Amino acid sequence: MNFELLTTTENSRARAGVLSTDHGVIETPIFMPVGTAGSVKGIHTRDIKEDIKAQIILGNTYHLYLRPGIDIIEKAGGLHKFNGWDGPILTDSGGFQVFSLGDIRKLSEEGAKFQSHIDGSYHMFTPENVMDIQRTIGADIIMAFDECAPGDADYTYAKKSLELTQRWLERCFIQFNKTQAKYGYEQSLFPIVQGNTYADLRKLAVAHVKNFDANGYAIGGLSVGESEEVMYEMTEVATADLPENKPRYLMGVGTPVNILESIDRGIDMFDCVMPTRNGRNGMLFTSEGVINIRNKKWENDHSPIDENGTSFVDQYSKAYLRHLVISNEMLGAQIASQHNLAFYLWLVKTAREKILNGEFLGWKKEMVVKLKQRL
């Protein structure tokens, strides 16, 4: 894996780059559609590639481990073969999901014991087996197993949690380095910067992850309930000290505005369920603002969903999409999800073009105003 930084931006940390993997090239900044259980909900693999023009997708270790299970994915020859997506794949480590389970997980120095949300069966994730699982899933980018502490954790808890994440990171790298890629292509391990909402902990976290010569670095534990100002501040603290020549991935973020603001602060990679989850509920993101398609005002609007949209689904009318969503027709969720993802990919692609031609800051300022509008 190789990252080439093409350009930086005056008065901003915004950057454009090219991340090369054995499954193809990723032009950064990039947004990664989330394929929780292997599939991006409601969208054919062909459309992820040809219509949405995604360059990398994300899979969830927790979900894939529980169902279909790692054996089946291994017998398929890895997740790429299983779901038919032949571009790069990143898997999260399951840390975030396990810690979201609340009462049905128990944390120790060794790892996290948890019960399946599907059948209540008991399982244990450790830094070591999570590396092995992601090796077997066959992700191009493997995430470290970390504790994602609650957004409102106090300083003492946050510090203790960060230290555990750091010890786990060391174990992750030991296991990763003594194991091999299973399917003949390179896999890279990204550490995760934690530290909650405490700038000094975030700085310590960055200093620690820099001890590892990774191909990229992630920032985790944000967009979990803190204010946007704090999220941006923590992002800034991290990108200030992360290596310039490696991609930075802000996990689980966010709205279109969050993405532009975070690109401005030096982030290269994003993922979020928002375009698909909110799409299923009838919310559309467009370059002119947000549409709640359930609103009666669209009932007789027979114009295309998004005049400026890049997806073929944008040619369906607003009135038709409203009808489908109100009627709980699957196609409504499909159209809205596909539109939103195509919009997110358009947004990061355009941000990249603006960075490359030196117009990013002016464009961003205008876009943020429009993106916040409710249509």
Place this chain on the structure above:
Amino acid sequence: MNFELLTTTENSRARAGVLSTDHGVIETPIFMPVGTAGSVKGIHTRDIKEDIKAQIILGNTYHLYLRPGIDIIEKAGGLHKFNGWDGPILTDSGGFQVFSLGDIRKLSEEGAKFQSHIDGSYHMFTPENVMDIQRTIGADIIMAFDECAPGDADYTYAKKSLELTQRWLERCFIQFNKTQAKYGYEQSLFPIVQGNTYADLRKLAVAHVKNFDANGYAIGGLSVGESEEVMYEMTEVATADLPENKPRYLMGVGTPVNILESIDRGIDMFDCVMPTRNGRNGMLFTSEGVINIRNKKWENDHSPIDENGTSFVDQYSKAYLRHLVISNEMLGAQIASQHNLAFYLWLVKTAREKILNGEFLGWKKEMVVKLKQRL
């Protein structure tokens, strides 16, 4: 609308024809995917056309009338404009749906009063307003408003019901003939042959519908609980006397075997929710037999869903589709529905080729054996 009969078959009533409409040509025998509320569940309009290669789709008057409502469809400029499907559309009359409502509908000479399954509101369908509604929906083929009596109705009830259907048919044609197409293309009204499982009533019904110079004739009230033998017998009774030079549409039928057997008995047009409804439950129809994809035997079968399939979705693996269906991922229902519809369209297209080259009966005999297999 014009129907050209291209060929008939020795020792069989199987026929191949071309039905020309203002929205394009339909090569018969044909299967029509069902778009209950305007959308074929789970499938983009683009894929209905380009991947499944449907030539005509069906909409449900009952559902469209209740939601989004006729005013909205009229403002869109008709259903073709509303859902983006620019090929021919047939709408059923709502009769079947209304009579399925049981306790919340009441029948009179005038028509059928019923309560909406959505909000309990009261509505009345009459032969006259059902013609007007279908005019406004903008179907190329409009179905007569009939009483679809229960499959187990006794002779007395069935006869009375048929007579009501006949009086309603006369009212349908009066209303149809004194109204105009709304959107500049031709609309045709098809009568429906009723008569339950009673051959003499079916014969009377055929004689009656032949009084009307229609562009096509439908056979209704079958596949509602009677045995397959009875269904085939009633179909034979009807096609024996229906005009040779007009298309015959067997409503709501059926399995792939039912379709081949009915083509053999002189049917040209079919519709059924089975490919999509059973698809959503994980049942796949293939040229080698039926697959229940939920079955554990497919868990590690990483071969394509259907080696002989014509749809791009056939390249997903069985193991992946099983995983999606078991996990209730929308994409599972989408893939299975799209596969099944593509298979149904392949089946009628191949039947047509075999009719044209004189190999239909031999091919049908082999196919029926394979289609009945459980894989």
